[in-house]
Amino acid sequence: MKFPTFLVAFLIATSSVLQAQKKQVSLEEIWSGAFREERLQSLQSLNNGEEYVVLNRDRNSGSVSIDVYSYKSGEKTRTLVNSTDIPEIDSFQAFKFSKNENKVLLSTEVEPIYRRSSREIFYVYDIASKKLTKVSDQKIQEASFSPDASKIAYVRDNNIYIFDLNSGETKQVTSDGEINSVINGITDWVYEEEFSFVKAFAWNPTGEKIAYLKFDESEVPEFSMDLFGKDLYPSQHVFKYPKAGESNSKVSLHMYDVASSASQEVDLENAVDLASNSADKDDVFSAYYIPRIEWTADPMQLSVQVLNRHQNDLNLIFVNAKDNSSKVVLNDTDKAYVDITDNLTFLEDNSFIWTSEKDGWNHIYHYDESGKLLEQVTEGDWEVTNYYGYDPKSKRIFYQSTENGSVNRDVYSIRLNGRSKTRLTEKEGMNSADFSADFSYFINSFTSVNTPHVYTLHRAKDGKQVREITNNAELLKKVEGYDFAPKELSTINVNGNDLNMWMIKPSDFDENKKYPLLMFQYSGPGSQSVSNSYFNTNDYWYQLLANKGYIIACVDGRGTGFKGADFKKVTYQELGKYEVEDQISAAKKLGERNYIDSDRIGIWGWSYGGFMSSNAILKGNETFSMAIAVAPVTSWRFYDTVYTERYMRTPQENPTGYDENSPLNHVEKLKGDYLLIHGGGDDNVHLQNTMRMVEELVQANKQFDWAIYPDRNHGIYGGNTRLHLYNMMTDFILEKL
CATH class of the missing domain: 2.20.25 (N-terminal domain of TfIIb)
Known part of the structure; x- marks a missing residue:
């Protein structure tokens, strides 16, 4: 059908007016939380499997309560603890149940230490009697009930103690703990950061024994950071940090007998050399x-x-x-x-579930108590991405996987023998599950590029939806008023591999125009930045940049995860080689598209991504005209043993792997515009990385921009810090790209 010319003109004009009525997003809105998704509060299933508890806060009164809800109806059934009923404390921040759920450990006055660790004042609350008992007058770490809830084990000043709730007496289990020397029952810095746990002791199921780890970090080199604060003189934070190739803590396993109050070291080397x-x-x-x-x-x-x-x-x-x-x-x-991983699970007969990449993909295995393989439960050219547990009643394992593509996730159940597999989720996107204690229900969290998180309750036996819990319809309605463009998922063939990619174009995109391109990546081993999921906070920033005439893209290159062990581990001993090659090649390939200006391609990243963006503008100086590196590693010689040596071995064994891909050794190649940013209190990727990079650039007489945020850690946040950071990066992009 042919439309009259005046009608076509009218339609174009109307479209332009509607487009003009759309709001433009601002950084102030983004970082004030205007687009924050409604998330399901952290919940914990009760032993009965029919109910769960949630920590609720009343903003008006300031009170905190542990409330019980029915899985099936979603209705509140009762309140277990309310701070208004406990005059001794104003509030509490977290809680832990005893095994039989008749007592609760309440956490107050929480003082963060590192990423996962904290010191707290703990109280035990008896639900029936409403009696409150303070565990210690001093702040302690990792308080834990004994199985019968008669005792509390905890760590204070690197020593383990046991508090008897019946007698009120405290017994000291270890006495050699010393700051920056010996640690009992909690992990050192590198274990906490890279093995993701702090509590390094465990009651046995009958409460007769406590197994614990001891860390002798006396030979681990110290790292110091100046913290400027607001006082006349700065303070200094000194802690043990083993850099690649340096001495680690000497870790040993000990067994404590509660009855005899005696500890004995376990000789593990007797079992294996x-x-x-x-x-x-x-x-x-x-x-x-x-x-x-x-x-x-x-x-x-x-x-x-x-x-x-x-x-x-x-x-x-x-x-x-x-x-x-x-x-x-x-x-x-x-x-x-x-x-x-944390996937090891013991069944009633002491056979166990284990996950491994030994066939090239991460899969589930079932072994008997002696370690004999009974069954490879899952198999195929896809990854098990989360193991949820085993239900002894139905004799089924529940897991999450990439069977529907590496950018998607689905939840499945399967029998121990690997048969009768059932897909429990239906929508294409990212599905994740939280199961009730008895595996009768699960709460599914679903998102896709077009859908913010939706939470629904399902039956575990067949995946049938029971009810919708909450969605983000209000957020969807809100973003309709803004000039946003979709996040487009695709693949791009680079260096013989089909790499996952997303792209955001200007909402008024015209394929006959040429646009500057900004690439984002993280690229760390096993990571994923391209998935079928809704906007995160940075995506709203990308919408702001797209509205100003930029195309933003992200490519997950070799070394990233969920596409098999070979794809992930190709970067072994050469971090920064293949990943950088893929970003450069992807940029060149995108630059060949008629709507991308190949002379105006930039790249940015944070942490590992900052290491990558730094290398990209140096090694790819003919391709990238601009780069931003936030909190970057500039030499893996500066980073910790556990992470770095996992992928690189030690500098003594692999010096060329460390040095050939270090940005420090390629500064003379800088041609484009480079912005370097770091937090002065970063205990993870130390400011040393940026300061050494600055020195090398200065000595090479290369001009660049840089900024240090005093006392800020690896996340560079607090007050207006994030807003200031993103304003600076935005201005740099608008001026330089």
């Missing part, structure tokens, strides 16, 4: 890690995961708590490295 990969058993490389301890279904049998320093040889060891004898039941090795 843990230093077999080292020519000299006493050299620095012979040290090993104990990244997990967990009691088995047998109350007198402890499982211990022991990993060699190269992190390519993992032993699962069973320790008999009666005589502290030990034996290896499973050995998992890899040419590159073995990832540590």
Whole structure:
């Protein structure tokens, strides 16, 4: 049908008016939380499997309560604890139930230490009697109920203590704890950061024993940071931080007998020659890690995961708590490295579930108590991305995987023998589950590029939806009023691989125009930045940039995750080589598109992404005209042992791998505009990285821009800090790209 010319003109004019009526997003809106998604509050299933509890806060009164809700109806059924009923405390920030749920540990006056650790004042609240008992007058760490809830074990000043709730007496378990020297029962900095746990002790199921780790960090080099604050003189934070190739803590396993008050070290080397990969058993490389301890279904049998320093040889060891004898039941090795997970699960007969990449993809395995393989439960060219647990009633395992594509996630159940697999989610996108204690229900969290998070309740046996809990319809309605463009998912063939990519174009995109391109990436081993999920905070910033005439794209190159072990581990011993090659090649390929200005391609990233963007503008100086690096690693020699050596081995063994891909050694190649940003109080990626980069650039007589945020950590936030940071980056992009 042919439209009259005046009608076509009218339609174009009307469209332009409607477009003009759309609001333009601002950085102030973004960082004030105007587009924050409604998330389901953190909930905890009760033992009955029919109810869950939520920590609720009343903003008007300031009171806090632990409220009970029905899974099936979503209705509140009762309140277990309310701070208004406890005159001794004003509020509490977190809670932990005893095993039988008759007592609750209340956490108050929380003082953060590092990423996962904190010191707190703890109280025990007896739900029936409403009696409140203070555990210690001093701030303590990782308070934990004994199985019968008669005692509390905790750590104070690097020593373990036991508080008896009946007698009120406190017993000291260890006495050699010393700051920056010996740690009992909690992890050192590098374990907390890279193995993702702090509590390094565990009651056995009958409360007779406590297994704990001891860290002797006396030989670990110290790192110091100046914190400027507002006083006349700065303060200095000094802590143990093992950089690649340097001495780690010497970690040992100990067994404490509650009745006799005696501790004994467990000889793990009696079970396996843990230093077999080292020519000299006493050299620095012979040290090993104990990244997990967990009691088995047998109350007198402890499982211990022991990993060699190269992190390519993992032993699962069973320790008999009666005589502290030990034996290896499973050995998992890899040419590159073995990832540590929390997936180990013991069944009633003490057989166990384990996940491994040994067939090239991450899958679930079932072993008997002796370590004999009973079944590879899942298999295929896809990854198990989350293991939710095992239901002994239905004899089914619940997990999440990429069976529907690496940018998607679905939830499944499967029998122990690998048969009768059932897909429990239907919508294409990112699905994740939170199961009730008895695996009768699960709450599904769903999102896609077009849908902010929707939370629904489902039956675990078949995935049938019971009810919708909450959605983000209000957010969708709000963003309709803004001039936003969709996030487009696709793939791009680079260096022989189909790489996942998303792209955001200006809302008034015209394929006959040429646009500057800004690329974002993280690119760290096993990571994922391209997924079928809704906007995060940075995506709203990208919408702001798109409205100003930029195209933004993100490509997950080699080394990223969820496409098999070979794809992920190709970067082994050469971090920054293949990932950078892929970003440069992707930029060149995108620059060939007729709507992208190949002379105006920029790249930015944070942390590992800052390492990448720095390398990209140096090694890809003919491709990238601008780069922003936030909190970047500039040499892996400066980063910690556990993370760095997992992917690079030590600098002593692999000096060229460290140096050839270090931005410090390529500064003379800088041609474009470069902005370098760091937090002065970054305990993770130290400011040293940026200061060394600055010195190398200065000595090479290269001009660049840089900014330091005093006392800010790796996240660079607090007050107006994030807003200031993004204003600065926006101005830099608008001026330079």
